[in-house]
Amino acid sequence: MNVILTDRLELVPVTAELVRAVLANDRDRCENLIDARFPDEWPGRVFVERAFTVDLESVLTNPQERLWGDRVLVTRHGVRQVVGSVIFHGSPADTGRASVAYGIERSSQGRGFATESVRACVAWALVQQGVKAVEATTTPWHRASIRVLLKSGMRQIDTVDHLMLGELVVYAIDSGMPIPPLNIPSNLPV
Numbered sequence: 001m002n003v004i005l006t007d008r009l010e011l012v013p014v015t016a017e018l019v020r021a022v023l024a025n026d027r028d029r030c031e032n033l034i035d036a037r038f039p040d041e042w043p044g045r046v047f048v049e050r051a052f053t054v055d056l057e058s059v060l061t062n063p064q065e066r067l068w069g070d071r072v073l074v075t076r077h078g079v080r081q082v083v084g085s086v087i088f089h090g091s092p093a094d095t096g097r098a099s100v101a102y103g104i105e106r107s108s109q110g111r112g113f114a115t116e117s118v119r120a121c122v123a124w125a126l127v128q129q130g131v132k133a134v135e136a137t138t139t140p141w142h143r144a145s146i147r148v149l150l151k152s153g154m155r156q157i158d159t160v161d162h163l164m165l166g167e168l169v170v171y172a173i174d175s176g177m178p179i180p181p182l183n184i185p186s187n188l189p190v
Contacts, residue, residue, distance in 0.1 A: 001069070006120045008077065009113065011086065012036075014070035016063035033147050034072055036080035039105040065091045069098065069125055083108035086121045097131035097172075100127045102148070114148045114181045122152050135172040139165065146171075 004011035005074035012034055021029040022042075030038055048138050059066045074079045084104035092098040100121060122134045136154065138145040146169070154171035162168050 002118055004071065004120050004124055005076070006116045008075060009117055009120075010074045010076050010080075011071040011084070011117055011120060012074055014067050014072055014085070014087075016060055016067065018072070019059055019063075019067075034074060034082060036072075036082050038082045039107070042082065042105065056190055063182040065093075069100075069121060069128075071117070071121060073104075073113060081108075083113050084117065086119075088119050088125065092125075095128055098128075098134045099130055100125070100134055100136050109144075114144075115151045119152045122154075122173060126173070131175065133172050133174040135170060137168040137170050140167055140169050182189075 001013040003013070015033070018030060018033050021033060029040060030042075068091035069086075071086045072082055073084040073086065075083060082105070084102065086100060086102045089099040089101065094187070100118065102114055102118050102121075111119070125131050125134050135157075136149055138149065140146075140159075149171040153173045155173070156169055157172045158170040160168050160170060
């Protein structure tokens with residue numbers, strides 16, 4: 001996987017080596033692998049377990065399949081800092097549907113990084129061979145997440161009940177739907 005560049009971000013592929021460094025809580029190794037400073041609360045096992053809801057052993061034994069499309073978000077201007085991640089829940093090879101999730105570290109929220117990175121990753125995924133659609137789920141009360149998904153071209157297609165989380169709203173975009181233009185206010189801090 002190649003790095004994806006947006007106006008303000010470099011979307012660096014997640015590797016098995018990076019996952020191992022995060023699991024070992026080896027900040028120096030993580031920062032060297034990404035060539036950027038990690039947030040104070042990152043890396044850590046809690047971060048990985050939250051991002052990867054499947055068996056971590058499967059992530060490490062089959063990274064090509066499990067880390068498909070996963071990216072760490074690094075600022076391009078000024079000091080290189082990790083501000084979040086976009087994670088696909090494995091390769092969509094069997095279904096043609098890529099499932100995406102994302103997170104922005106606390107001090108970087110509200111600056112448009114989620115929208116910018118999710119849009120870029122959705123656009124990337126939709127041109128990958130065999131991908132028919134990209135989908136995401138969120139809670140109906142998480143307005144910021146819903147705005148990110150809508151700005152990424154997704155539309156609500158369903159609601160599902162989750163055993164622990166309750167009602168979730170499913171958003172999706174298929175390969176035939178255009179992604180709307182993105183306007184990033186120039187006064188946002190980088």
